[in-house]
Amino acid sequence: MCTLEKRGxxxxxxxxxxxxxxxxxxxxxxxxxxxxxxxxxxxxxxxLITLAQGKxxxxxxxxxxxxxAGSERGAAKRLQDMADLFKPVIATLLSLPMPTIAAxxxxxxxxxxxxxxxxxxLIMRKDRGILxxxxxxxxxxxxxxxxxxxxxxxxxxxxxRDLFLRGLxxxxxxAEKRGVVKAAYDGEAEVREASVCLAENLGKRxxxxxxYAEIRKGLYPQLSAILGLSHKVYAIARL
Amino acid sequence: MCTLEKRGxxxxxxxxxxxxxxxxxxxxxxxxxxxxxxxxxxxxxxxLITQAQGKxxxxxxxxxxxxxAGSEQGAAERLxxxxxxxKPVTAALLSLPMPTVAAxxxxxxxxxxxxxxxxxxLIMRKDRGVLxxxxxxxxxxxxxxxxxxxxxxxxxxxxxRDLLLRGLxxxxxxAEKRGVVEAAYGGEAEVREASVRLAENLGKRxxxxxxYAEIRKGLYPQLSAILGLTHKAYTIxxx
Numbered sequence: 001m002c003t004l005e006k007r008g009x010x011x012x013x014x015x016x017x018x019x020x021x022x023x024x025x026x027x028x029x030x031x032x033x034x035x036x037x038x039x040x041x042x043x044x045x046x047x048l049i050t051l052a053q054g055k056x057x058x059x060x061x062x063x064x065x066x067x068x069a070g071s072e073r074g075a076a077k078r079l080q081d082m083a084d085l086f087k088p089v090i091a092t093l094l095s096l097p098m099p100t101i102a103a104x105x106x107x108x109x110x111x112x113x114x115x116x117x118x119x120x121x122l123i124m125r126k127d128r129g130i131l132x133x134x135x136x137x138x139x140x141x142x143x144x145x146x147x148x149x150x151x152x153x154x155x156x157x158x159x160x161r162d163l164f165l166r167g168l169x170x171x172x173x174x175a176e177k178r179g180v181v182k183a184a185y186d187g188e189a190e191v192r193e194a195s196v197c198l199a200e201n202l203g204k205r206x207x208x209x210x211x212y213a214e215i216r217k218g219l220y221p222q223l224s225a226i227l228g229l230s231h232k233v234y235a236i237a238r239l
Numbered sequence: 240m241c242t243l244e245k246r247g248x249x250x251x252x253x254x255x256x257x258x259x260x261x262x263x264x265x266x267x268x269x270x271x272x273x274x275x276x277x278x279x280x281x282x283x284x285x286x287l288i289t290q291a292q293g294k295x296x297x298x299x300x301x302x303x304x305x306x307x308a309g310s311e312q313g314a315a316e317r318l319x320x321x322x323x324x325x326k327p328v329t330a331a332l333l334s335l336p337m338p339t340v341a342a343x344x345x346x347x348x349x350x351x352x353x354x355x356x357x358x359x360x361l362i363m364r365k366d367r368g369v370l371x372x373x374x375x376x377x378x379x380x381x382x383x384x385x386x387x388x389x390x391x392x393x394x395x396x397x398x399x400r401d402l403l404l405r406g407l408x409x410x411x412x413x414a415e416k417r418g419v420v421e422a423a424y425g426g427e428a429e430v431r432e433a434s435v436r437l438a439e440n441l442g443k444r445x446x447x448x449x450x451y452a453e454i455r456k457g458l459y460p461q462l463s464a465i466l467g468l469t470h471k472a473y474t475i476x477x478x
Binding site: 076079080135136137139140141142144147148151155156157158160161164165166167 | 338394418451472
């Protein structure tokens with residue numbers, strides 16, 4: 001499932017186990033719960049790293065659980081339910097009062113890629129793992145908040161076209177070159193180290209978390225609107 | 240004028256003749272009619288290539304026809320009329336249930352550039368031909384759907400500024416480097432071959448055309464709204 005630990009100022013959220021870390025209502029609920037805890041314990045200098053064990057960051061929604069509904073209509077409803085349940089996870093990450101890093105050491109697919117992209121910084125492996133939006137290949141459309149996230153996080157329209165309309169399986173070096181991830185490294189340990197190093201550097205800036213979150217939301221206004229996030233202005237109290 | 244042929248799974252729309260392929264109500268009417276035909280005959284694996292004979296892909300609206308109205312007001316009305324008539328062409332391409340490729344072997348200016356940009360992939364010549372938005376030079380403002388298309392298809396704000404505010408005549412190698420086209424090749428035959436290869440490769444993915452079109456519309460939400468396009472969600476029926 002998922003666990004939360006704290007190392008100094010770093011919050012580390014781990015998707016545990018060697019499985020595909022597929023999002024079903026239980027895992028989504030755990031994620032929301034842990035993110036609430038992170039928010040509650042946030043202080044100036046806090047940073048979140050989200051990582052996963054095994055070959056997968058996450059492979060997206062739990063389609064087996066959807067199919068277990070027993071009918072086409074039941075499966076479609078379960079899938080819609082998961083898409084609705086997942087929206088608050090994205091909303092929470094967008095509002096989290098600290099910098100966030102996704103340490104992608106395995107495949108990040110569909111909702112898994114979406115989770116990664118909801119972080120401020122993405123660090124990925126060069127030698128293994130892909131970013132992939134398979135929706136065009138399995139003939140499903142994307143929820144509005146996922147469209148908005150990709151639109152506002154990835155400025156290059158050709159990249160978005162390749163990911164969504166071409167079902168491109170993007171490896172780390174291409175992802176780094178085309179600006180989808182901040183950096184790509186050769187190996188799991190290197191990715192984790194680089195993520196911790198980045199987190200420590202960001203934490204040293206001792207940003208005011210609430211203001212950081214407001215500025216972040218301002219960067220992604222259409223997504224914020226779709227997620228129903230409110231805004232607050234902070235004026236200079238002290239110079 | 241324009242013709243439609245089919246080679247295997249690939250539809251080929253051609254602007255025939257050695258003229259500037261300027262859009263007047265007749266040509267726009269023919270284009271719409273042929274695009275309807277393409278849509279009606281679409282199957283899984285279909286793809287569209289739009290191409291032109293001669294030195295021009297298209298030099299935009301037929302300003303001679305506009306001026307033949309005989310008065311300034313008449314000319315302005317005729318131009319306005321063509322802008323309105325052309326909007327459904329853009330809408331039809333945005334909704335077309337298959338991947339689309341523009342094989343640009345000559346100059347694509349104003350509405351001609353717009354037509355090219357309404358395709359999923361642009362392939363261009365390196366050695367001849369320019370992409371050019373002439374409006375700033377001839378003192379015409381840009382229609383809303385033109386602006387939306389450029390904004391959502393070209394992510395780089397400096398490129399948009401250069402094209403629309405500087406009247407830049409962009410050649411193939413710059414267009415490729417700056418991400419306006421997918422690729423540029425050194426010659427007419429090479430562009431046509433590359434377009435066919437790309438169309439065939441995309442066709443091999445055998446995407447569900449209706450879902451493909453929905454995902455495309457989701458990539459360009461502001462343009463879709465201005466074009467009055469409706470949305471439909473597709474969820475997993477079968478896994």
